[in-house]
Amino acid sequence: MKYILVTGGVISGVGKGVIASSFGTILKNCGINVTSIKIDPYINIDAGTFSPYEHGEVYVLDDGGEVDLDLGNYERFLNVTLHKDNNITTGKIYQNVITKERKGDYLGKTVQVVPHITDQIQEWIEKVAKRPVTEGGKIPQVCVIELGGTIGDIEGMPFVEAFRQFQFRVKKENFCCAHVSLVPQPRSTGEHKTKPTQESVRTLRGLGLSPDIIVCRSEKPFGETVKEKISNFCSIAPNQVITIHDLSSIYRVPLLMESQGVIEFLNERLQLNITIPRPPDFMKQWRDLADKIDNLQNVVNIALVGKYTKLEDAYASVRKSLQHASTEIDYKLEIKYIEAENLEQKTLELNPVLYHKAWQQLCESDGVIVPGGFGQRGIDGMIEACNWCRINNKPLLGICLGLQVAVIEFARNVLEIREANSAEIDCQIDAINTFIVKMPEHTDGDAGGTMRLGKRITRFVKGNSVIKQLYGNVDEIEERHRHRYEVNPEFVPQLEMAGLKFVGRDTEGQRMEILELQKHPYYVATQYHPEYLSRPFKSSPPFLGLVLASTGKLESYLASRLTPQQSSPTIKSDNDISEMNKSES
The missing domain is CATH 3.40.50.880 (Class I glutamine amidotransferase (GATase) domain)
Structure with a gap:
């Protein structure tokens, strides 16, 4: 099992969910079975009691799990069916640990964040990552994990520590960390500022995790000079800096990531055995969809x-x-x-x-x-x-x-x-x-x-x-x-x-x-x-x-579906149908 951890820095709401989904989409188009886990550090057991103003919509799964809306992104991008355990919260983790303590499972030991909470997190991830999420029932090969919030939040500390340990537990060739950070462009200066990203990466490293990929989010594209600066000050190669500016639709995100060599890097870093170069029609379905929306x-x-x-x-x-x-x-x-x-x-x-x-x-x-x-x-x-x-x-x-x-x-x-x-x-x-x-x-x-x-x-x-x-x-x-x-x-x-x-x-x-x-x-x-x-x-x-x-196309659409040989009907307006009927008469 390979794991890709997606963390966030500078601010929340920077787009980690779409980027995590895009990692999965790219890999799935390479023929790899992918699953996803979303970690929400809040103490709630699930998202069911949230006001929509607190955390956005409450997304519901087949098994009745009330979960974070990012799991909706995962299901839509990857076309998979996730389970309630694919959404981990602090409340769920502590509830499990306390239940074990009441049963005496810890044999009289003092229950602590380390190792009991961190061990529970790691065990949960390893168990859920192997659960099939497709109709074929195949065990996933890659698990993309999104850690909610931003690095440095007090609520997320146990999870960061758990992943610091986890990278050694599963070995380096099976674990990759992608850090998503904002690169702002203040109007007063007109240039992109890399300092927030540098500070965010420094905080992440101080907690024991070194990013293998830095995904830079910005409102507008920026040049190689800014990219090289991030590479130098964050101690990673230029090809490990991925830039994602605001796009016309979210369906262009995996296409932009793929164009910057994400597959080549992940193939080498996680030893995925992906065939390179890819065929000319690689991700054609997504490209056609994005082009269609734009036009x-x-x-x-x-x-x-x-x-x-x-x-x-x-x-x-x-x-x-x-x-x-x-x-x-x-x-x-x-x-x-x-x-x-x-x-x-x-x-x-x-x-x-x-x-x-x-x-x-x-x-x-x-x-x-x-x-x-x-x-x-x-x-x-x-x-x-x-x-x-x-x-x-x-x-x-x-x-x-x-x-x-x-x-x-x-x-x-x-x-x-x-x-x-x-x-x-x-x-x-x-x-x-x-x-x-x-x-x-x-x-x-x-x-x-x-x-x-x-x-x-x-x-x-x-x-x-x-x-x-x-x-x-x-x-x-x-x-x-x-x-x-x-x-x-x-x-x-x-x-x-x-x-x-x-x-x-x-x-x-x-x-x-x-x-x-x-x-x-x-x-x-x-x-x-x-x-x-x-x-x-x-x-x-x-x-x-x-x-x-x-x-005004409903009647014509339903009429066209009555013709068995017309598997992909051309949708005409109802006025067109009326004119056709008159001419046939």
């Missing part, structure tokens, strides 16, 4: 009506899923983030400018997405967005909470049950108005890890539906969930009688998973989170449907 001309505008719009990372997977879908049909994505509260009547009274701006953005959009969330804040604004899309035939995709507010809106304005609500929003609500209820097995208890989590089966009911066609007319699908509330099954017949059909349900037929509004261009909502399984080369069907409907 898109047509634009689709999607309004995201959410609760955490001040931080884009709160909806990282949703944003990427929309991009996957829009790129697939040759459209450039423009997202307008609309704070749900700004659509509410109370905002009109307090701040008319915000209110009218939010409504203008909503009305000018081609399609609308209402993503997941928790709590009462912004619910009325989400309901207003659903109402506007339903009445004006605007394409809508609701996810998790988005499905629940769509049900509430329909009950209030179509069934005319004005007090219809969710038990999450109003805990004192009467049973006759409770359209969204708490799942019986997820009542009271701890907040973390107690929701309906992970991959579950959804079965389509008999009959045809748009979303079923988008999934390929299969009978059942598997998607990842993260929720504690669900549609009250007692009201389902009443809702369906009025035209809101629940076309997908759980295996028992009691839990509503997918709804569709009849006689609407695209009004779909899912209880599960389809964004977690979207990939750059295989977009999620609900997102694809939203973008197709928003660009």
Whole structure:
């Protein structure tokens, strides 16, 4: 087993996750099986109880693990299925050590950070690194490990010490350290400054780790002079300094890294036996994708009506899923983030400018997405967005909470049950108005890890539906969930009688998973989170449907899929289809 440790310096958020994913992508394109581990030094057991404003979105895995959003990057770049143990936190490590101590596993010894905590970290990494993450079940050959935070953080010290020991445990030829550091360019001087990187590397070396590769992040490209300066002052060869400036898309990062000789260095450093030189079409799929994104001309505008719009990372997977879908049909994505509260009547009274701006953005959009969330804040604004899309035939995709507010809106304005609500929003609500209820097995208890989590089966009911066609007319699908509330099954017949059909349900037929509004261009909502399984080369069907409907191409796309020999249909506009039908007649 080979290990690549990715550390960060100067500031957090410098792009370690994308760079770690790019290391894996490059190696995977060389035919090497790769897995990834993300280490988060915080004391939380997992990311499940985080506010999105604290740490961005909470990413959910097949096994129900609530993990850091960087694991989403790993899964999307490498097309693998990771496990909850691929996310290590200080809380998990200490919990394991304390459990062992209570059992008497340490035979009366004083339990200390060194060696007990550091040993637990190393044992965890060695165990998880060997766990298969692909369908074939092959044991990975390389494990890319990202250490969260920055070097010098007090929370990360036990992990740095663990890796100082680990490099000797696995031997030098099996361990490589890549340090990602910011090279700023102050406006006052106009030149790139290497001192922060020098200090960061000095701190890392002082803790017992010497970087084999220094990845320099900068806003703009810099020349060989700066690169040589970093090489001289950080005591590494020039070919070990990799420069990554801000690029047009994250899919250009592995291409830029590969062009600077990363494969040649890793091949020699880790003795990987990679065939060099590589074929001319090496990483062609990624190059074509990056070129396609850069050259898109047509634009689709999607309004995201959410609760955490001040931080884009709160909806990282949703944003990427929309991009996957829009790129697939040759459209450039423009997202307008609309704070749900700004659509509410109370905002009109307090701040008319915000209110009218939010409504203008909503009305000018081609399609609308209402993503997941928790709590009462912004619910009325989400309901207003659903109402506007339903009445004006605007394409809508609701996810998790988005499905629940769509049900509430329909009950209030179509069934005319004005007090219809969710038990999450109003805990004192009467049973006759409770359209969204708490799942019986997820009542009271701890907040973390107690929701309906992970991959579950959804079965389509008999009959045809748009979303079923988008999934390929299969009978059942598997998607990842993260929720504690669900549609009250007692009201389902009443809702369906009025035209809101629940076309997908759980295996028992009691839990509503997918709804569709009849006689609407695209009004779909899912209880599960389809964004977690979207990939750059295989977009999620609900997102694809939203973008197709928003660009007027949904009907033609579905019609083209009815032709078996047309495996890769040419997507025409619905107007083109109408003209074709007229000419054929």
